[in-house]
Amino acid sequence: VREGDLEAAREASEEGLEICRGLGDLWFVSYFEWIRSTAGRLAGDVAAAAEHATQALGVARELGVPLLLVCALEASAAAARSGGDHRAALAHLQEAEALGRAGGVPGSYVSEVFRALAELAAECGDTARASALAGEALELARAVGDVWAERRAADQLAAIAG
Numbered sequence: 001v002r003e004g005d006l007e008a009a010r011e012a013s014e015e016g017l018e019i020c021r022g023l024g025d026l027w028f029v030s031y032f033e034w035i036r037s038t039a040g041r042l043a044g045d046v047a048a049a050a051e052h053a054t055q056a057l058g059v060a061r062e063l064g065v066p067l068l069l070v071c072a073l074e075a076s077a078a079a080a081r082s083g084g085d086h087r088a089a090l091a092h093l094q095e096a097e098a099l100g101r102a103g104g105v106p107g108s109y110v111s112e113v114f115r116a117l118a119e120l121a122a123e124c125g126d127t128a129r130a131s132a133l134a135g136e137a138l139e140l141a142r143a144v145g146d147v148w149a150e151r152r153a154a155d156q157l158a159a160i161a162g
Helices: 006-023 026-042 046-063 066-082 086-102 107-123 127-144 147-161
Strands: none
Touching (some): 006 026, 026 046, 026 066, 066 086, 066 107, 086 107, 107 147, 127 147
């Protein structure tokens, strides 16, 4: 997904999902559904993205694993936003933000949540909050050495300022 090869991401996540379902490994079932949701959304298939995000979130809630919850909530928010439901997107992102701030979730995942919150804040005209959130996203990405997330946050910060 990060390299933009959505077909490869879809194929690999479907294969991984099939294997994990066969093994009963729910952790990776949620993770692969998150990847499928992200790839579907980026490919323009909002309905599939929403379906996979719902699956990821259901399993993540069942397991109660903060990392999986943050991923699934971010995917659910992105799918909701793509479908025009900004209220649901904000609710998902606020829940993910609270989990991220509580600790225990790698910074690159939380960085994406903050970046998405910054996008929503900017759309609502709250440039101060958008800038602060994008700055936090950038700091988190830098702290863990996630070049991809760092670039996305830096681009967003520049767009807000620009």
